[in-house]
Amino acid sequence: MFEILLNHYPVLLKGLTTTLVVSLSAIALGLVLGVLLAFGLTSRYHLVRWPCGLYRSFWRGTPILLQLLLVYYLLPEIGIEIAPISAAILTLTLNTTAFQAEIFRSGISHIPAGQIEAARMAGISAWQTRRRIIMPQVFRLTLPPLTNEIITILKNSSLISVIAVTELMRVSEQIASRTFQPLETYLAAAVLYLAVNLVLARISAYLERRMAGGLATE
Amino acid sequence: MPTADTLAPPAPTQQRAIVEAHGISKQFGDLEVLTNIDFSLAPSEVVCVIGPSGSGKSTLLRCLAFLEPYDHGSVYIDGQLLGYEDRSGQRVRTSEKRVDEVRAPVGMVFQHFHLWPHRTALENVTEALRLVNGLSRRQADTEGIAMLEQVGLADRAGHFPESLSGGQKQRVAIARALAMKPRVMFFDEPTSALDPELVGEVLDVMKKLAADGMTMVIVTHEMGFAAKVADRVIFMDQGRVVESGPPATLFRQPKSERLQQFLNTWRERHID
Ligand SMILES: Nc1ncnc2c1ncn2[C@@H]1O[C@H](COP(=O)(O)OP(=O)(O)OP(=O)(O)O)[C@@H](O)[C@H]1O
Numbered sequence: 001m002f003e004i005l006l007n008h009y010p011v012l013l014k015g016l017t018t019t020l021v022v023s024l025s026a027i028a029l030g031l032v033l034g035v036l037l038a039f040g041l042t043s044r045y046h047l048v049r050w051p052c053g054l055y056r057s058f059w060r061g062t063p064i065l066l067q068l069l070l071v072y073y074l075l076p077e078i079g080i081e082i083a084p085i086s087a088a089i090l091t092l093t094l095n096t097t098a099f100q101a102e103i104f105r106s107g108i109s110h111i112p113a114g115q116i117e118a119a120r121m122a123g124i125s126a127w128q129t130r131r132r133i134i135m136p137q138v139f140r141l142t143l144p145p146l147t148n149e150i151i152t153i154l155k156n157s158s159l160i161s162v163i164a165v166t167e168l169m170r171v172s173e174q175i176a177s178r179t180f181q182p183l184e185t186y187l188a189a190a191v192l193y194l195a196v197n198l199v200l201a202r203i204s205a206y207l208e209r210r211m212a213g214g215l216a217t218e
Numbered sequence: 219m220p221t222a223d224t225l226a227p228p229a230p231t232q233q234r235a236i237v238e239a240h241g242i243s244k245q246f247g248d249l250e251v252l253t254n255i256d257f258s259l260a261p262s263e264v265v266c267v268i269g270p271s272g273s274g275k276s277t278l279l280r281c282l283a284f285l286e287p288y289d290h291g292s293v294y295i296d297g298q299l300l301g302y303e304d305r306s307g308q309r310v311r312t313s314e315k316r317v318d319e320v321r322a323p324v325g326m327v328f329q330h331f332h333l334w335p336h337r338t339a340l341e342n343v344t345e346a347l348r349l350v351n352g353l354s355r356r357q358a359d360t361e362g363i364a365m366l367e368q369v370g371l372a373d374r375a376g377h378f379p380e381s382l383s384g385g386q387k388q389r390v391a392i393a394r395a396l397a398m399k400p401r402v403m404f405f406d407e408p409t410s411a412l413d414p415e416l417v418g419e420v421l422d423v424m425k426k427l428a429a430d431g432m433t434m435v436i437v438t439h440e441m442g443f444a445a446k447v448a449d450r451v452i453f454m455d456q457g458r459v460v461e462s463g464p465p466a467t468l469f470r471q472p473k474s475e476r477l478q479q480f481l482n483t484w485r486e487r488h489i490d
Pocket residue numbers: 246249251269270271272273274275276277278
């Protein structure tokens with residue numbers, strides 16, 4: 001395993017970089033879109049809530065592998081040429097948007113209605129109330145499930161190898177077939193995934209401690 | 219049985235009413251919670267609303283602030299219709315922005331304070347000053363400290379709500395509402411969630427406000443406070459205004475059986 005890591009680290013690192021770029025882009029884009037979708041899901045207008053709920057159902061209710069293939073084959077059909085890596089980021093973004101929105105929706109529902117009424121009575125607009133009163137609390141509340149979602153996306157990004165993106169998983173497959181050492185190769189890949197996710201979990205734990213402290217003292 | 223419809227509206231004063239409601243009613247599903255309520259509040263008037271649990275006191279206050287849209291009738295704040303507008307003969311809801319504009323003169327204090335837990339006492343007070351009035355941080359802080367001073371809490375400016383007592387939280391909530399320079403303050407049972415020994419400090423702040431001429435509507439179970447501070451007391455039952463008048467008259471010579479009953483129950487509970 002160490003031999004594989006040592007001998008093939010340039011390719012492995014390149015694969016890992018692609019994995020990180022795809023995953024982190026999707027997570028960041030999904031965060032912004034997820035917040036907006038969560039607002040849609042908690043809208044007081046049925047006509048806004050309903051399509052948002054439909055979107056969430058689709059992306060949470062179908063396998064991500066299927067979603068990847070659908071996006072990859074559908075886009076050229078409707079005349080959009082797109083590189084595999086872009087298709088991968090797009091799919092993972094659309095997918096994680098649904099999951100993050102659901103996390104935020106649940107967080108928003110835990111903010112007492114009275115706090116929002118107090119803001120509105122002070123003349124703070126609905127948008128400013130979301131931005132300054134609701135969401136800062138929601139991010140604190142939802143950090144643990146959000147971390148789960150980030151880790152899930154990182155792991156699910158291994159599926160994008162099916163549309164020929166050379167990320168960590170695909171690179172490992174290539175090395176395995178070239179060296180005839182599949183077990184060692186996949187163990188090496190596992191170590192890399194694990195390392196990234198452990199770092200993420202540590203960052204999240206740190207943020208959680210800091211923000212909890214923020215609530216109590218400063 | 220006297221109802222809101224048969225009560226004469228208050229005699230017109232020189233100054234226009236700050237809050238005025240005509241025939242408002244409100245239903246939750248099949249439950250009629252408010253029935254044809256008329257209400258008028260003159261500048262500097264202090265009105266206490268009393269009545270049994272479930273009689274619609276909170277709903278009335280919330281409708282007057284449009285936190286709950288009323289179904290029929292109309293509410294005017296400073297002469298402006300709140301929440302609805304006429305569009306070619308049809309009554310339609312106004313935008314949230316318009317609601318904000320019309321109810322800007324109204325400040326509100328809730329039973330459960332509803333401070334924002336991620337903001338310090340001072341930030342709770344300055345948030346709207348900065349977001350709505352556009353004050354700089356320094357201006358807002360100066361203003362906010364002055365407000366906290368008014369409720370005796372300047373020394374708690376940097377504390378987060380969770381480290382304040384209930385009475386302190388409610389006083390911060392009052393300061394938060396006062397910061398926006400309201401012309402009228404609505405209180406919904408401001409002391410009902412407090413330990414008995416903390417009620418006094420909040421009532422003292424409210425007494426001071428009344429003495430300074432603040433116009434107030436107070437839903438309360440504190441009859442002693444109502445007797446002392448109110449210019450007018452309104453007794454509600456089952457979504458209607460049953461009786462209203464100066465506290466001396468209302469408490470000493472209740473006309474309706476329901477108010478007599480209500481006062482007797484209250485005395486029984488508070489004398490021993
Ligand atoms: N959002 C709501 N949905 C459905 N029913 C409601 C709602 N709010 C209030 N009610 C009902 O309306 C009636 C009046 O409630 P309201 O809170 O106005 O009474 P109240 O006089 O303030 O009582 P309390 O002294 O207990 O605070 C009650 O029967 C209550 O259950």
